[in-house]
Amino acid sequence: MCERCSQLKLVSCFHSPWEYMQTVEYIKGLISSGDFSLVSGNCPIDEVKDENGKFADDIIYHLIRCETCGQEFSCCVNTYRGGGSFSKGR
Numbered sequence: 001m002c003e004r005c006s007q008l009k010l011v012s013c014f015h016s017p018w019e020y021m022q023t024v025e026y027i028k029g030l031i032s033s034g035d036f037s038l039v040s041g042n043c044p045i046d047e048v049k050d051e052n053g054k055f056a057d058d059i060i061y062h063l064i065r066c067e068t069c070g071q072e073f074s075c076c077v078n079t080y081r082g083g084g085s086f087s088k089g090r
């Protein structure tokens, strides 16, 4: 990890859907800043919830990469059972 991505606010465990949504907003900001890029995901990052507030899937994941050093970080949530994290690696 480099100076930039070592300052990421990682979340070891989401305790609520709200906490996950906060992290999604945070990640969107990281991507739009140009410091990180979206590598993959199973739905568009700005469509994790539809207009009715329903989650796109039972399990939603996104993988981002630090543009400076290439380190990857994954954000995964289980919207059905709860739990998930934003953490280093895949």
Ligand SMILES: [Zn+2]
Binding pocket: 001, 002, 003, 004, 005, 006, 066, 067, 068, 069, 070, 071
């Ligand atoms: Zn980095």
